[in-house]
Amino acid sequence: MMPRAIEVLIATSLYDFPSDRLCALLEERKVPFARINRETLAELPLSLDPVAAVLSCGAPDWRWEAGDKLRSIWWRQPTFLRNTPGAALSLDEQLSRSQWSGFLRGLTAIDGARWINPPAATYATEAKPYQLRLAAKLGFNVPRTVVCNDSKATEGAGDPFAMKSVDTVLLHDEEHQYFTYTNVVARASLDDAEFLAVPAICQQFLDPKLDLRVTVVGERIWCVAIHSGQGAITGDWRTHKRADLTYTDFDLAPDIAERCVRLIKELGLTYGAIDLAISDDVVHFIEINPTGEWGWLDGPDRPIAKAIVDELCR
């Protein structure tokens, strides 16, 4: 039996539920596709021919080949290892993690397909200083920002200031996981020696503000304003209970919308989730997440899944 020549490869996680919608739409459009999940890679007989740039799956009941016909790859994989695990990994686990991670990186040999997003572009975009610099060059207003472990240098961000992690803080121990949101910090509360231990992003505290989430897929763009039941949100909106938050469509000024699309292009991305905030009638760029979640905004009024599938099928 000849393997099925797939046109779209969905490379994601087993628990990436929004990607289910992409698969369902691809099925509806009768586009041959395959989904691989990093948690279950060891259950599939996979082989990559790096010179021919062909990935094959030899499962008896699910033989497919991602080769000449492959149009695109939906890439939802970590681009680098971040946090160390809370518990020691067994030798087999260490071997599995490092080698599957390398195998997935090796899929970049498949260079004839359109990657959404390209891993190298995602890697670069994950560096917040890099994205802030580019955003400023494109004309966005960027809040005063200092990335430092020098408490005196935080003066540049004002007092109080918003403290953010340089990279996602998701720590684990045996029983718990720990996630750090953006926090408002008074300079007087800083202990110089403790602050010296870890760098942080210190940014002008915008208050009051209106949070905007802009989702860009190619040339398509959606913007919602995020409100809480209590009105304006101080600090990080993600700390509010979901039931207390409402998302309403928001008309971005054409020049800001155009700038968002340009930013995505300049970063080499097709998809991106951009956070903006309006304070004192000024639109500020907060950050862009090249792997930002989108399922929570997808629906008839904001057909994000459809737009992603349109891009994957181009």
Added chain:
Amino acid sequence: MHPLRKNAVASPRRDHPPLPDDARFDSVAGVWRTERGLLADDKEFDRTSKKMDLETGEDEKGQ
């Protein structure tokens, strides 16, 4: 303690999100299904997104 650690929000450790008992992943179709249909469209389960009340960095950043 550094503010980034002092201000971290703790929650019980979990390796994957809770799923309905009847949820099964269809590897060929690339979707989770329950007796009610696609899990991604199940308002009752409301896991069309990973944006839960608790942010855990699930947007595929951590590993």
